[in-house]
Amino acid sequence: MAETVLTARSVENLLGDWRAGGAAAYMALAERIRLLMLDGRIPVDTRLPAERELSERLGVSRTTVTAAYRHLREAGYLDSVRGSGSAARLPGARLAAAPSHDAGFLDFSQATTPAIPGLADDARAAVEELPLHLGGHGFDPVGIPSLREALAQRYSDRGLPTSPDQIMVTIGAQHAIALLARTLVSRGDRAVIEVPTYPHSYEALRAAGARLVPVGITPQRDAAARAGGLADDGSDDDGADEADDLVQAISFSNPALAYLIPDFHNPTGRSMTVEARERILAAASRQGTIIVADETTAEMDIDRQQSYLPLAAYGDAVMIGSVGKTVWGGLRLGWIRAEAPLIRRLVANRSHNDLGTPILDQLVVKQVLRRMDEVLAIxxxxxxxxRDHLEGRLAETFPDWTVPHVNGGLATWVNLGTPVSSQLALGARAHGLIIAAGPRFGIDGAFERFLRIPIGYTPDETDRAVEALARSWAALGSHPVPDAPYLAAVV
Known part of the structure; x- marks a missing residue:
């Protein structure tokens, strides 16, 4: 039995402009649905709408939808039972796992880096300390005192005085986002988000029952403009307009919560100015909106001209951090920095879903924090x-693409110039590259003109990825794509 049922309207929103290109209608529809399954926008076991319902919504014949569903069933992406509908599937564990090195695949859907040098030594030191903690029950919902002290000290060192009772240790940043959403949002409450944004954040807010209020933001200045001598400090003049939009959204929609990524935004790479931070926080304070700032990439500065304090240094905000991006994604540990009363609420609410953060992981992170400045320098x-290698390769291979110059973070948000991101991502899979299409970072099918490309891979891996994109792009050229509304501008 499928766990979730998608309406025809929901599928239409997810599909976006699926008919672009020269493929037969049924094949174009099947391929776009397949991409939605592969990148997680249609989860496994989700039931799709009936053929008649979807054909009426899309304005196509039922024969087209029937043929698309049949193609998906034959390829292993749909499981249909008479009387029960069609449920999403993935054909085998290999595709479900989406390996980056096994079976020749390179996974650029993950904006990340390999583990830092010396992490195994940190783990060995943590194991040596572990016996000191074995006398207790091991269920730790708030974090061991020594790690909370270390995290509080790091915030203080960065200009935000913090005490250990303002820290809660979580199982990564995503766990922190979901816990905050469940605690701070009631069903029907509004939540402001930037778009595009980190997709699992708005998924967590939706799961908590929030009604999303999207506010559009733009990438940084492109690399070509920087090469021409224009100033680029990580926050150009467009930031003032975006601050206006966020202030307006907070003031008029009366949201319970606003989820923001103020530094090296994922995926655009933008950083907020000090003025924008202060204005947004002041608006939230007037409205009673809780600002949740995701700082998972905040310290991943490459060459930003201006330094910024943690957002809560400019006003009231809840901070989320983790070591998943700075240290290693396999070390599942994050934290929340908030006032002590909220920390107590979060601890009380946590047991509904988990019983605490593993002690050994906490001890490893405590070891890493002792040399965090060295880690960040690496x-x-x-x-x-x-970044420099990717910018050079993209300029050589795709001179018509607009490639923002990012000053930090883990990815750049490339404008392709035409709404073919989903087709490009699907085509790249045939050449061994897994990459997330632009709409994965928006809602309702937007951002077909954009592609997030990570900057943290080796030059050899980047070369492979660019070559796969070039082959996929060339294949698209044989099927001219009609122009379409600039979706990103109307989100």
């Missing part, structure tokens, strides 16, 4: 090399 150089 990451800074890795990202500098990766």
């Amino acid at each position: 990451r800074r150089e890795q990202l500098r090399v990766g």
Whole structure:
């Protein structure tokens, strides 16, 4: 039995402009639905709408939808039972796992980096300390005192005085986002989000029952403009308009919560100015809106000209951090920095879903924090090399693409100039590259002109990815794509 049922209207929104290109209608529809399954926008076991219902909504013949569903069933992406409808499937564990190195695939859907050097030594040191903690029950819903002290000290060192009772340790940043959403949002409450944005954040807010209020933001200045001598400090003049939009959204929609990524925004790479931070926080304070700031990439600075304090240093805000991006994604540990009363609420609400953060992971992170400045210096150089190499390859291979120059973070948000991101991502899979299409970072099918490309991979891996994109792009050229509304501008 499918766990979720998608309406025809929901599928239409997810599909976007699926008929672009020269493929037969049924094949174009099947391929776009397949991409939605592959990148998680249609989860496994989700039941799709009936053929007649979807054909009426899309304005196509029922024969077209029937043929598309049949193609998906034959390829292993649909499981249909008479009387029960059709449910999404993935054909085998290999595709479900989406490996980056096994079976020749390179996974650029993950904007991340490999583990830092010396992490195994940190783990060995943590194991040596573990016996000191074995006398207790091991269920830790708030975090071991020594790690909370270390995290509080790091915030203080960055200019935000913090005490250990303002820290809660979580199982990664995503766990923190979901816990905050469940605690702070009631069903029907509004929640402001930037778009595009980190997709699992709005999924967590939707799961908590929030009604999303999207506010559009734009990428940084492109690399070509920077090469021409224009100033680029990570926050150009467009930031003032975006601050206006966020202030207006908070003031007029009366949201319970606003989820923001103020530094090296995922996926655009933008950073908020000090003025924008202060204005947004002041508006939230007037309205009673809780600002949740995701800082998972905040310290991944490459060469930003201006430094910024943590957002809560400019006003009231709840902070989320983790080591998933700075240290290693396999070390599942994050934290929340908030006032002590909210920390107590979060601890009380946590047991509904989990019983605490693993002690050994906490001890490893405590070891890493002792050399965090060294870790960030290593990451800074890795990202500098990766960014510069990617910018050069994209300029050579795709001179018509607009490639923003990012000053930090883990990815750049490339404008393709035409709404073919989903087709390009699907085509790239045939050449061994897994990459997330632009609409994955928006809602209702937007951002077909954009593609997030990570900067943290090695030059060799980046070369492979660009070559796969070039082959996919060339294949698209044989099927001219009609122009369409600039979706990103009307989100």
